[in-house]
Amino acid sequence: MTDQAVEREVGRSRLRKEDARLITGQTNWTDNIQVAGLLHLAILRSPMAHARITRVDVSPALERPGVVAAFSGADLADGMGSLPCAWPVTEDIVLPDHPPVAVDEVRYAGDPVAVVVARDRYAAADALESIEVDYEPLPPVLDLEAALADDAPLVHSDKGTNRSYLWPLAAGESFDSVRERAEVTVKRRYHQQRLIPNAMEPRAVVVTPLAASGEYTVYSATQIPHILRIMLAMVTGVPEHKLRVIAPDVGGGFGSKLQVYGEEALALTVARKIGRPVKWTESRSEGYLATHHGRGMIQDIEVAATREGKLLGLKVDLIADMGAYLMLVTPGIPILGAFMYPAIYKMDAYEFNCTGVFTTRTPTDAYRGAGRPEATFAIERVMDELAAELGLDPVELRRRNWIRHEEFPFTSIAGLTYDSGNYEAATEKALALFGYDDLRAEQQKRNERGDAVRLGIGVSTYTEMCGLAPSRVLRDLRYGAGGWEAASIRMLPTGKVEVVTGTSPHGQGHVTCWSQIAADVLGVPFEDVEVVHGDTKAAPQGMDTYGSRSLVVGGEAVHRAAQKVVEKARKVAAHLLEASEQDLEFTNGVFSVKGSPEARRSIQEIAFETFSSHDLPDGMEPTINAETLVDPENFSYPHGTHLCAVEVDTETGRTRIRSYVCVDDVGRVVNPMIVEGQVHGGLAQGIAQALYEEAVYDAEGNLVSGTMADYLVPSAADLPDFVTDRTETPAANSLGVKGVGEAGTIASTPAVVNAVVDALRPLGVHDVRMPCTPERVWQAVRSAGSGKEASA
Amino acid sequence: MIPPAFDYVRPASVDEAVRALADAGEDAKVLAGGQSLLPLLRLRLAFPELVVDVGRIPELRGVRDEGDALVIGALTTHHDVMHDPLVRRHAGLLAAATETVADPAVRHRGTLGGSLAHADPAGDLPAVVLTLDAELVAVGPNGRRTIPAREFFVDYLQTVLAPDELLVEVRVPKADGWGFHYEKFHRVAQAWPIVGVAALVRRDNGHIAEARVGLSNMGSTPLRATAAEQALAGAGDPDAVARAAESAAEGTRPSQDPSGSPEYRAHLARVLTKRAVLTAAGMG
Amino acid sequence: MTHIKVNVDGTTYEDEVEPRLLLAHYLRDRLGLTGTPIGCDTSNCGACTVDLDGATVKSCSVLAVQADGSEVTTVQGLAKDGEWTALQRAFHERHALQCGYCTPGMIMAARDLLRENPQPTSYEIRQALEGNLCRCTGYQNIVRAVLAASGQEAPAVAEEVTA
Known part of the structure; x- marks a missing residue:
């Protein structure tokens, strides 16, 4: 193949397309979202690390002005499911149920106990104060080594142990044998303290139901709209095709928004129950308890x-x-x-x-x-x-x-x-x-x-x-999904380009970088590329953003999808220029016939030719759009x-x-x-x-x-x-x-x-x-x- | 989080404010700049029935020179205190310590009087006014009274102010000719001091004639390191200062929290007293 | 309910509000000025920083009733006729934002600094921004942006071409 992608964009410090809205305040954080009739959800959380719940009475909350509904864990038990763990690392892992709202036992300070729904966030916060809960304290389990002792108090008493799993790996010689021949050994104990991720945007979720058709749109400050959609369908029973998940502007994640949270399931469950749109936004101190560490x-x-x-x-x-x-x-x-x-x-x-x-x-x-x-x-x-x-x-x-x-x-x-x-x-x-x-x-x-x-x-x-990650490796590690990523390129009739990515950026600059990658392969101006992401209706396939995967898997997918577009466009160009594909060169977005440089068609012109489809090669589908899924090796x-x-x-x-x-x-x-x-x-x-x-x-x-x-x-x-x-x-x-x-x-x-x-x-x-x-x-x-x- | 509901009045004068406080009794809170109160309300650690917003009482704002002392209106913001030429000239310790309070936006709203009335022993300014031998002037239904700083702070977040009294001004004796330094030791810029040491030193013939040392966060109230102060008198070189500073933690009762044990705080009080006094005395 | 009259970004609003309503919530929920976000409940993060009568405040730590009769400027009121301010341009050109959640507060805090100190040093910039937390940038490019906006030399970040 003679055409050489001329790289004008990759390697260049392009200023970010993302910035204009962010520096002028024209943002779309989840908490910004307002819809008619929106109600606010607030969550009462356990003040104790470990206790049996002996009584929850939400009825006083219902007396408060502006309160629309209030639920205990027991009230919701039928419809809220158990939160998912997608990575049971061993066959015999102890994997306890995880109700989004505790029903009979709380297991950490911050474990949800009850929910209120009210007209505004102030009324919801007030109503929480009036909910009555009786707890019977149970011993906390805090020391990692003591927790493994035979007589240790149990976090999940029905499991009979605090050990979730033991996962071994051994390679090469046995360590004991090399220790014998070693002249020096050094042994140390290190402590990795718990950290709180502190993405600057607190988490938030908005669910808007379309009761008549049973459809729900979930807006969430999440890194993983695609995974969230699948998991919410599995947890709540709302059919997957009736669920749309949107990650609007997301203010950082650092892993903390790589999660399927109780509040997401809860907001969906409650919106479904009452048929009204609901919003939940955590305060920072609430997030310190409720967002994973x-x-x-x-x-x-x-x-x-x-x-x-x-x-x-x-x-x-x-x-x-x-x-x-x-x-x-x-x-x-x-x-x-x-x-x-x-x-x-x-x-x-x-x-x-x-x-x-x-x-x-x-x-x-x-x-x-x-x-x-x-x-x-x-x-x-x-x-x-x-x-x-x-x-x-x-x-x-x-x-x-x-x-x-x-x-x-x-x-x-x-x-x-x-x-x-x-x-x-x-x-x-x-x-x-x-x-x-x-x-x-x-x-x-x-x-x-x-x-x-x-x-x-x-x-x-x-x-x-x-x-x-390579999907086969993930299988071997017992992870519940694959590690591929999707990208598609839509060549619009006027020659502009939409890159649809399955990654879900929250500060990383994918819009800019994916534009650079696509612009180079397609030979179109950087400015002519837009990147679509974070909405399961608009970017239906993806594995989202975490683990430093977006560029190496998602960017790779964009690269390959763009190459596919060029190959499809080449067929159209050859047809229009009455040349064989082998005789075409593709440089800077333009196909030309070797030896007769005046015979040329830009890929952007070909996009229009394809749209009109008046003169395409026999048997060719009228599109040069392309889609790729990349599973990294x-x-x-x-x-x-x-x-x-x-x-x-x-x-x-x-x-x-x-x-x-x-x-x-x-x-x-x-x-x-x-x-x-x-x-x-x-x-x-x-x-x-x-x-x-x-x-x-x-x-x-x-x-x-x-x-x-x-x-x-x-x-x-x-x-x-x-x-x-x-x-x-x-x-x-x-x-x-x-x-x-x-x-x-x-x-x-x-x-x-x-x-x-x-x-x-x-x-x-x-x-x-x-x-x-x-x-x-x-x-x-x-x-x-x-x-x-x-x-x- | 979201503050609990409360009633609100915004008196136009001190008299009106005092009347509002007297009518409300124990359930009222004074709102000045709100930089201590608002976080408490948002975390629902305070549930006042009534908030009396004194923020629009003009007579409570500003600094004036009264000969031997500066009179600083209780409502004067940290930002205004630290930039005020009179404060900088005659009460440099207060200006220097105020610069370390919180951050610029908080200093735009937070007030000197508010910080003192809040009486957090981890605050920077209570120990500073104690060191400056300032007096605090309060107005209540029975008129004005002047309270020496060393009598003002009673316990953690508690002062001698009655619920119907309003702190109106702080009288700071001029400390012209005294060297000063505020040594704040905190883990990150925004954090409360683990320990703070305010030093005020008068020198005579190369020796320390008189030293005053105030301690932040070394007990349930701001404290003076009296033993160290006495030991510092006459100190003429860094070694003598270091020896005197060894008694800086005497009589203190520092708390235990994640940023420091009592033992560590006592140690810091000694080290920081040495450093603050050396700097204040120009020996550092 | 208390009656307030506030000018925000050039528009005057009159409203009846609960005294406990935070200025940040007033801006966001009542006026729909969602350019000012909220990041904490202890006035530490500074994301909600706005200008109130010529000085920065953390709008989560000011009651709406306290802003009665005042002029508020938010990040949404900075650009005039679509023309960004020097700080906004510098934040863009020096890659001083990633997720952008802290950016409105950072820009407002930096603007306040430059009003008082038009040519700050890196050290002064870092001190002045102590009340504004960012989790993405490590602050270095924010410092560069403020230096650049104040017309001081800063190592160029943008448009470096490698390879």
Whole structure:
């Protein structure tokens, strides 16, 4: 084929098409939606972590002005179903029922107990106060290890255990055998604190019923309109073809809107029951209870190595906090990490076991990185510990173990085939940008002087698996669906283009990037492309947006669909130009006949010719539109090297990030500006886990960090400028792209904590639990005993 | 979340406000800038029957010079306090601490009087007025009374103000010639201080002649670190200041919460007192 | 119910409102000015920031009755005749937004800063935006945008061509 796609768009920092509405306030957030007769739904939530419900009386609420309906869990029990878990990771997983409104037992503070529907949000909030509920307290289950004891109180008493599942993986030699021949072993326990995702837009859902025909439109602040539609049909019994789900403007997700929430099922159930449109919008503090949390794991990790620092084996035992119920992919989150503990390193043995445990806390589920940040943290932390044990520079230890660039494609011990990468190149670039040697020299000086403010340097050489996911792999992992993505291209009669995508953006810039991809293949102006998404009527097929999958799967689908359009258009062009297809060239959107350049037709003209269909090739359908579903053959493996320098005040325990450098390899880049933005945001969230954020529960199971005043999301004043750069090894897909949405978050947390520990290691500190609060740092220095701490 | 329903009046004068408060008794809340009250209402942690909005009483706003003292209207916003030339010249500690309160938008609405009447020991300004030996002037049905700052704060979120009394102004003695510093230690910019230390230092011949140290969030009320203050008198070098600061936590009863244990807070009080005093004394 | 008269983005409205009605809800639910979103209930996030009589406020922490007789400017009132302000342009050109939920508040807060300090440093910008949370951008491009809008040099982000 002679035609060469001239790439004018891919690789270019196109300003975003999305911005115009967002910077002028012409937005369409779910809570903005107003329809005639709209009622507001409010939810009474359990103030206790664990209790039997002995009485619910909603009748006082019905007496209140403006209240249209009120329901207890029992009132709704018949029609509301059980919320789905699509990832039962083992055959014998304990998978409890999960009613959207609790009927006889509440299992976390925030578990819904009753619902009111009123004329406006104020009346609904007032009515909640008058609902009477009697609880009989049950013991909370909060400690992950104690929960596994034989006599532990049970979250789900009918299940006889708090263990949801045990998921093992073993590869290569047995760990015990390599430990025997190892000269050094290092074993550590790390804690992944619970995090609250904090998408800036609180969740909201609006359901408008068309009672006469039994049709419902569900607007939801969701990442997954397509999955939500299927699941709502299954949960509520509303037939799928009568359900339309729309994700309007969605203000961030980070995994927290990758969910089928009780409130979505509830709004549909209630709208169906009363035949009126309803809206529910969470307040931030309500969302802290009701929107799933992330992380929440205890990690026991052990490495075995030779004295020269060659890794022999790795063993990981994980206890993962499921929270009170298994939600959409709750049990699978730690399993996504299972394959990432070996990271970029070669070894002979790998053993992994994950135990999923129920607790009386808000369920956990995907949060930016979902399993891979936890894995990356543990391996990168323990690599630093091993380096310290061996007296090696941490970068040097990594060098001795990583997969060399000439070894790609490389099958990791966990069984993943890394298609491309160059760890040496990324690391060299990062070290140079960071001024690694100078910082090490400064650090040494400060240590020798015994400065109160120490300098620490942390490194993280991460890779991750994203671009979820090959459907066959998902089958093997017992995930309930496939991992393909859909795209179609509609060539409109006037030559404009609609790209219909199954991805569902909420800040990522798909409209801009998909336009760039389509414009290049079709040879049409960027401005002539529009992208349609997030509405199951307009974009009927899709697997939505999560797991850094949109570009590598969805963008790939757009690319291939556009190529199909060109092939169809070629037939029309050949017919119109009276040439054979082989004699046509296609450049910059124009078909021309080789050797007679005046004989030409643009693809946009062909769109009109196809519309009129007056003169098409015999037997050809009158369309050059095309549709593709892409099932990826492999995951995507971005990688990079992150370096962080911190100054730690040993007197107060305060950590300040002095510099942060990252060099990421995300393959070929469609829009460098957007990639950089994704990296920045990812870094901020990873740093936030390292230093600031934690969902704290008290001994009764109440969420103590229950408002934004208590849960410390960092502001601009709390974060540094980042230095970002890239290296590029093309991925083995047609665009050569890798995912970028989660990389920054995955890489940065260990870089920061490694830096904090590095600063304090001369004082005898080997770990600081996350978040590395000033008090924890101070306590670490103090208990290490050799600090400058003066007070007792 | 959504505030509970309440009745609302917007008096045009202090007298009207006091009458409204007196009529309502315990169930009334004064609304000034609303930056403490509105979040409480939205989280439904307060259920007033009546909200008395004093925001439109002009006489409560502004700063005037009364010779030895500045008189700051209770309704003067944080933004106005921190930019006021009189405050900056004569009560620099108050200006400096006010700059650390919340964020610019909150400082546009929040008021000095409101912060003090709210009496959150984790607030920055209660400890500052305590350090400045300010006086608070309240008006009630029986007239005006002047309350020294050290008598004003009674307990967590409690002051000596009667339900029918309105805080109208804050009299701040001029601290001309005193060095000052407010050392706020918080985990993120918006967070409450784990501990805050206000230092006011008068130097004489290179020595500290007199030092005052106020502590935020070291007990159920703002506190003065009196032992440290006494020990600081005469300190002439950083080591002496550091030694004196070791007694900064004496007599305090800091709380336990996720941002700090009592033990850590006591430690911070000592370290931050040292730093605040050194900066205030120009020895830092 | 209390009678209020408020000018919002150049239009005067008179309404009877419950005293407890938040200004943010008044704008969104009564006036349909949904350009100003709400992101929290503790006045931490700043998404709802508007200008009230020439100074920023968090409209979730102001009662509508407190705005009686006042002039309110929201993000929807910034552009004149479709012409964006320098800040709006800079946010676009420096990729200072992703999901865009914090953007109205960020722009209003940055506008307030530039009124008081027309040439702020990066540090001053970060401090001035301490009451506005963003979960997408990591803030760096927001800082760049404010620098750019104030006519100061900032590393160009846009229209870099690679490959």
